[in-house]
Amino acid sequence: MHIIYKTVRLWGSGGIWGYYGKFKTIGQPSFTAYVTDARNCVMLTLKSGERIAISPHRKEAFLEKLSELRPDLLISQKHMRRLGD
Numbered sequence: 376m377h378i379i380y381k382t383v384r385l386w387g388s389g390g391i392w393g394y395y396g397k398f399k400t401i402g403q404p405s406f407t408a409y410v411t412d413a414r415n416c417v418m419l420t421l422k423s424g425e426r427i428a429i430s431p432h433r434k435e436a437f438l439e440k441l442s443e444l445r446p447d448l449l450i451s452q453k454h455m456r457r458l459g460d
Contacts, residue, residue: 398428 387396406426
């Protein structure tokens with residue numbers, strides 16, 4: 376799985392139906408994934424530091440609505456990569 380470059384599955388499932396579980400990226404904190412479509416993957420970092428990868432059906436609309444509802448959030452996709460990149 377490569378939601379983020381050089382990612383390793385710690386525990387969970389990764390395959391035809393999606394990617395679920397705990398993953399670790401070299402040089403980055405681990406994250407929990409609930410991803411069915413890696414092309415639309417978004418990484419959320421909570422105030423606690425916990426990172427969650429999700430794949431909203433309409434990624435751009437999701438990010439727009441998130442920015443609208445929470446203008447205080449910093450939204451960055453700097454480290455995001457699609458599966459297989």
